[in-house]
Amino acid sequence: MSLAFTQAPARRWRVPGTTGQIALALGLAAFLLAFLLVPVGSVIYVAFTEKGSGSFTLINFADFFRTDLFMRSFWNSAYVSAMTVVLASLFALPLAYITTRFEFRGALIIQTLGFVPLIMPPFVGAVAMQLLFGRNGSVNLLLNEYFGFRIPFMEGLNGVIFVQAIHYFPFILINLSAALRNIDRSMEEAAQNLGSSGMRMFRRIVLPLAMPGYVAGASLVFVKVFDDLATPLLLNVKDMLAPQAYLRVTSIGLTDPMGYVIAVVLIVVSVLAMWVSALALRGRDYATTQRGGGGLAKRTMRPWEQVVAYGVVGLILALVLAPHLGLLLLSFATIWSFSPLPDGFTVAHYARVFGESSVYIKNTLIYASIAGLIDVVVGTAIAYLVLRTKLIGRHWLDWAATAALAVPGVVLGIGYLRTFYDIRLPDGTPLATMWIVLVIALAIRRLPYALRACYAALQQISVSLEEAAENLGATKPRTVRRIVVPLMMGGILAGFVTSFATAAVELSATLMLVQSNADAPLAYGLYVFMQSAAGRGPGAALGVIAVVLVAACTLLSQYIIDRNQKTTGAAR
């Protein structure tokens, strides 16, 4: 990624961009080609081949539409994704609004805690949730004992919606909060001067201006849920698309085109959803020119408002953090089986993982931070090219990067082995066994998150600020460095945090690419523990360590965002 910004000379040909921009675009294209398109292509081309002859055909897609199971899965996936966006919005809107619009004690903590559900370690998280909300989880056991009924939180499609909304609503929260912080106070003041206030001002001024952030979050939730296989599989719901692709690719369908046909369908729908969300924002200008007070004015609440606000926030947090509470209990539990609470408590599990987890922790931090860094650099660059230049085919960069969201981790993992295994390092070991390949896989998988955040941030910055800088003699690279990136900082950090946190608990690509224990991240350690009855406690302990670790890093970056905004605000 050492793409130098060559000085763009003033001469303008018919080419719609500076040489620097073209070089950047080509560099990005090469990166995506090498680490996404070629590896994935090496696996999914099977979707377009005819059985027996291997020649090109679309018959497999016809089969897809002729098969009841796949069509049922398709509609189920669409329904679940849409409903999850609705439910996740219900969780995220109050949290984002209350913490950014009002003087609210503990806003920073809430922003961080509200983010924690995204860090759900694989396997243990599922066990913890079953123990709380499952058919014989704590809640239902108590309900059944005292009231004689159960609530099917975790059954069927509605169960998937419930769990997905809890898991992914932070995408909306984090992007919406970043957008709300980015709205200039002068807009609000202008509205107040014109006599608007309260809900009306929120509806007509604040919410519309924050729309890019909300849409970025909501579209991410939609696509992520559409492509997610972990949650449906944990609830043993199989008639959804992503699980169908996964189940086929990992079993009898390995050589059959159908698994890859589904992967192609997933990719097409994901890109389509992103395109529609871009369409929804098109033709409107979300940028504000003035950069005055650094975010919205924070109002103090009246006492009764405080009660309501704290009540709402407390309720939402209790619900979305319940799985983590379950995880914490599980990590201290001796035996927990068919009872509301564990039989006893112990710290032995932590003692067991303490010695061996340090290598996992170190690897996770290194891998996830490098992956996050790659993501925000690439994400910012793509967002800039798409929104600020007229280069031909710039949207393809965006779409290609977004498609990564829909590529099952297993497919990417196999693709990497195929593409990079035969490239030998000087000492004869294959390139694919280097841990850096795993990092790049993580970065590619999380790139869409960072990209959406950077994209939304840039949408809110008026191009006139850059024009002003250029009129004053700044070169394009200098403008980007001194004006664009600093103003996007909130969004970039939001992107980094999302990529970092989710990469830290990523499993599927990891499992295919990890070559030895010494190079393994936390998620792999968890997987290893969670294959046996005795490993459940230590696995939960490791899960808690992962969550605390990632949450601490998140808190740190939230703190930096806040401090940055205060200092930039004060400096003016």
Place this chain on the structure above:
Amino acid sequence: MIRSAALAATLALASFAAAPAALAQSGKVTVVTSFSKDVTDPIKAAFEKANPGISLDVQNRNTNAGVKYLDETRSNPQTDLFWASAPDAFEVLKSKQLLQKFTPTAEGIPDKIGAYPINDPDGYYFGFAASGYGIMWNTRYVGANELPEPKEWNDLAAAPYYDHVAIASPARSGTTHLTIETILQGEGWDKGWQTIKDMAGNFQTITDRSFGVPEAVNSGQVGYGIVIDFFAFSAQGSGFPVKFVYPTVTTVVPANVGIVANAPNTENAQKFVNFLLSPAGQEVLLEPSIRRLPVNPAVYAKAPEGYPNPFTDPRFKSMTMFDVEKSGKRTAVVDTLFDQLISFQLDDLKSVTKSIHEVEGKLKAKDNPQARALIKEARALIGAVPVTEEQASSAEVRAAFSGGKEKGARQAEIEQQWASFAKDNYAKAKAKVAEAAALAN
């Protein structure tokens, strides 16, 4: 900003890249395994103690991913051993020439356990522990819901078990596949499918990995699970309130280890195999967190009381003869049938089964021969299979599942046919049961 960040990333990469690579040293052996840490850690410790200077590096992958991994990395293998339960995975590796021949030095290991040969006759892989299949249940769950304790597969089809049973999909779990195949071989194709589908009507869930079932039973989310024995024994060993039974139609199958072809550390790999089969290695299997059945009969002398011994226990003598070749031929067909007729039609199948249980309950109080006949027809419709035993292992059906080499029916086409066969049959059965219900009232 962008440039400096990129630079920083590049620098970070360069400095870290050096560290893990420095680990490569001579006294090492790498094993790809599906076994959990609780199994590998004690064995690793014992092996390293017995062979000072050699360190065992464990790579965990599930069986399918492990096979795939060895296949993708065959041009330059970095691993020395493959170590997993399912014998069919080793058959696949052997047929792809991914394993190498070896003659272990261990003595005192018989040729067969039950009816199953312990080692590959051609010397490509070796059984090191035996496992049987059966039913485990959570005693608290069963107690709280006042449910019975099962003895045979058929018991699980009875009304009280409705919505209380879990199984892993045979397509994803090598061990469940063997369970299903055992029932099919033990009871015959048609009767076997009837048994399986009668049970399946009572399933609460079908998980996508083997350990999902014992996990659900351990935590009390489901009552009963169809599992391989050590899942239950190790759960008991860790203190979970679970019990286990071997039904009469079951089989004991060895878990295996094999040396990868062109392994970088072949000599150390051979040492590991020899250690695993030696009395010292076999004794590690008795640890509470592992609890597998050693293949060396002498080791059972050191086992705790009540430990199942397949070499002396008469139950294991009567167990089914297992035909590996037959099973290997129709693996994909059996697994796909299970998924298309059961996994993906579970809601329909359960709803018919539930109504059958209700009607049968009423018939017990007040008999009605006409209604009984209708129920019998409904059960036959549920149990029907779209292919015969001969067709299941015929070349044309198998070809659909073998990948893109020959022309012929596509997997998706056949699946759709089977799925609609099941859907129609369940709907017809539902209508018969409704008729019977009207008569029984």
